[in-house]
Amino acid sequence: MKPIKAEKCYISDKLLPxxxxxxxxxxxxxxxxxxxxxxxxxxxxxxxxxxxxxxxMDYLKHAIENNSLDNLFDPDLKEYWDMYQRLEIxxxxxxxxxxxxxxxxxxxxxxLTYA
Numbered sequence: 425m426k427p428i429k430a431e432k433c434y435i436s437d438k439l440l441p442x443x444x445x446x447x448x449x450x451x452x453x454x455x456x457x458x459x460x461x462x463x464x465x466x467x468x469x470x471x472x473x474x475x476x477x478x479x480x481m482d483y484l485k486h487a488i489e490n491n492s493l494d495n496l497f498d499p500d501l502k503e504y505w506d507m508y509q510r511l512e513i514x515x516x517x518x519x520x521x522x523x524x525x526x527x528x529x530x531x532x533x534x535x536l537t538y539a
Contacts, residue, residue, distance in 0.1 A: 425449050428469070430511035433457075433477075435484070442480070445508045446472065458500040458508060 428446040435442065443458040446469060455472040456463040457480055464479045466472035487496045499505070 425454075427507050427511055428453070430508040430515065433480075443505075443508055444476070445504055445511070447507075456500060456504055458504055459497060461498045461500045 426448040428448055431444045431446070432441045433444055434440065442460075445456045445458055447454045447456075452465050452467065453469055453472040454463060454465045455469075455476045457476060460480070460483060462476070462479055462483055464472060464475035466475050484496075487493055
């Protein structure tokens with residue numbers, strides 16, 4: 425299993441973020457929604473995203489129609505969450521390094537702000 429990317433998709437215009445992990449396994453892109461222990465796959469990242477989107481919509485629709493929201497969240501295995509976190513940290517580090525020269529003056533003059 426080769427980690428590819430950690431990303432988020434959202435339910436209802438960024439109201440609820442879902443944690444998505446992409447890996448490559450035996451030449452196939454595997455995509456997992458870590459919040460619900462749901463996975464799918466595709467030959468490309470785009471195909472995998474479309475597939476998980478359809479699977480997630482079916483999963484959520486079933487939960488809503490059967491009033492089973494109490495059982496909706498089913499976090500995936502710790503190893504996948506750890507992999508997601510490592511990828512997320514690498515991405516944030518790359519973004520910081522890419523923008524550091526641009527923002528270092530602001531850091532020294534303005535300091536930090538909270539969102």
